[in-house]
Amino acid sequence: MSRQLLPVLLLLLLRASCPWGQEQGARSPSEEPPEEEIPKEDGILVLSRHTLGLALREHPALLVEFYAPWCGHCQALAPEYSKAAAVLAAESTVVTLAKVDGPAQRELAEEFGVTEYPTLKFFRNGNRTHPEEYTGPRDAEGIAEWLRRRVGPSAMRLEDEAAAQALIGGRDLVVIGFFQDALDITFGLTDRPRLFEQFGLTKDTVVLFKKFDEGRADFPVDEELGLDVGDLSRFLVTHSMRLVTEFNSQTSAKIFAARILNHLLLFVNQTLAAHRELLAGFGEAAPRFRGQVLFVVVDVAADNEHVLQYFGLKAEAAPTLRLVNLETTKKYAPVDGGPVTAASITAFCHAVLNGQVKPYLLSQEIPPGWDQRPVKTLVGKNFEQVAFDETKNVFVKFYAPWCTHCKEMAPAWEALAEKYQDHEDIIIAELDATANELEAFVVHGFPTLKYFPAGPGRKVIEYKSTRDLETFSKFLDNGGVLPMEEPPEEPAAPFPEPPANSTMESKEEL
Structure with missing residues (x-):
């Protein structure tokens, strides 16, 4: 095998501990001197704007959770996060866990682009500018394993079958490179003919071993073209996923990180035997669509109401299928x-x-008296007619019923509607974007405010300034333009699971 392939394989598969190409030791001028003590809670460093730099200098591997005290997901993660810290400390793993109160440390949250809670970021070797996004499980062992893979030995050389079987047996997912011309490098590889024979191989191959589905997947190395990084990456992502994955809080992050755009969801009630019997057929259909469609089971008897809402379903609709791109x-x-x-x-x-x-597009029925209140009620079925009325200037709030920011701005929106209710050419309206979808555009965050000026051309202006009556009024009085655009008071976060008591509303999970 060409020696040029090995560095590529190392970089892609083994995530070597040295962060190549990253700026080292970036510091903020506002940091306190290193003698400042960093407080701890349950084995977790409690960081602030002043102590993050110190923590980065003292700890070469640092996982930081950005949380909100009232966020339900953060509260659920807290005991698992502490257990992970204890496990890693007992193993003397060179990684430290820390946390930041995002709302209290807004500057840090903004610096690292935090738009929802909890968000976890992994820092290496004091590098403040390019942290790695944590995409692993939300349980203690999952967190610990994700970190072990980044700070532990990159890999090991395999000399015999016993070593190979020990490596395969020790983890749920193992990748071994079988190379006939192997260099003395520290990752799972072998050039032993006996091992090639033992595993049924005759040419250089990357093998993914797993303890589920078919047990292993092979990626032969092209003898003429060598190892294609993109193809290998897609292979690993695709084959490391189970053919059928049940959706829950532990698997959701992996489902959405799989880079498979089409998801087929089977909604069943797992308490019913007749529904459980359908899983066999679901699994039987999955292999032929591997890499194209991710097969996901959603138990309507579990805490998955947010998934049902996203698809406009009731639990009684199960068993049923939905596919989403x-x-x-x-x-x-x-x-x-x-x-x-x-x-x-x-x-x-x-x-x-x-x-x-x-x-299909979700839409509620047009409610009786939808236009009788100062704030008009829009749904999918009447949106086009109202928003693109060429005789009206229409200002619409797209909201989610569970969105904290939407609730906070509701009084200002009502006051705005009352102020302009006698202006025949101005309409102030709202649309529940969790229950209604539009062909014209997709709503990605809550609240989203859009202004549809009168006249031809179906023009749309997105409002991104302060959410108060005075600024809203200036915007309307100037025909959808503010004299000086100001940054938004609160960021509209990405979208669909409604985080319990979270300060930032997210559509990231189904």
Whole structure:
């Protein structure tokens, strides 16, 4: 095998501990001198704007959780985070866990682009400018394992079958490079003919071993073209996922990090035997769509109401299928609504992928008296008619019922509507974007404010300034333009799980 392939494999597969190409030791001029003591709670460093730099200098590997005290997800993560810290300390692993109160330390949250809670970032060797986003599980062992892979030995050389089997048996996912011309480097590789024979190989191959589904997946190295980084990356991402994954708080991050854009969801009630029997057919259909469609099971009897809301479903609709493309956010439902079998699932996936099924848009029914209050109520079915009325200037708030920021600005929005209710050419309206979808555009965060000026051309102006009555009024009085644009008072966070008691509303998880 060409020696040029090995550095590529190391970089891609083994995430070597040296952060190549990263600026070292970046410091903030506002940091306190190093003798300042950093407080701890339950084995976790409690950081502030003044002590983050000190922590980065003292700890070469630092995982930082940005949390909000009233965030339900943060509260659920807290005991697991502390357990992970204890596990790593007992192992003498050279990594430290820390946390930052995001709302109290707003400057730090803004510096690192934190838009939802909890957010975890991993810092290496004092590098403040390029932390790695944590994408692992939210349980103690998952956190510890994610960190071990980044700070432990990159890999090991395998000399015999016993060493290979020990490596495979020690983890749920193991990647071994089988190379006939191996260099003496520190990662899982072998050039032993006996091992090639033992694992049924005749050429250079990267093998992914796993303790689920088919047990292993092979990526042969092209003898002429060598190792293609993009192809290998896609192979590892695709084959490290289970063919069928159940959606829950532990798997959601991995599901959305899989880089597979099409997700097929089977909604079942796992307390019912008849529903559980459908899982076999679901799994039977999955292999032929590996890499194209991620198969996910959603238990409607579990805490997954937010997923049902995102698809406009009630628990009584189970068993049923829905397919969503994460890039376009378009949703698809089976046309016939027949039984859920391997054959019907296969046919449905093929129909969607071949463009034979039209996506559906969620819409509530137009409520009686929708235009009688100062704030008009829009839904998917009347949005186009109202927003793009060429005789009206329409200012719309797109909100989520559970969004804290939306609730906080509601009084100002009501006051604005009352102020302009006698202006025949101005309409102040609102639309629940969790229950209504629009063909014209996708709403990515809450609250989102858009102004639709009168006249032809279906013009849309996004409002991004302060959310108070005075600024709203200036915006309207100037025809959708402010004399001096100000930064938004609160960021509209990305979108669909409503985080319990979180300060920032996120659509990141289904």
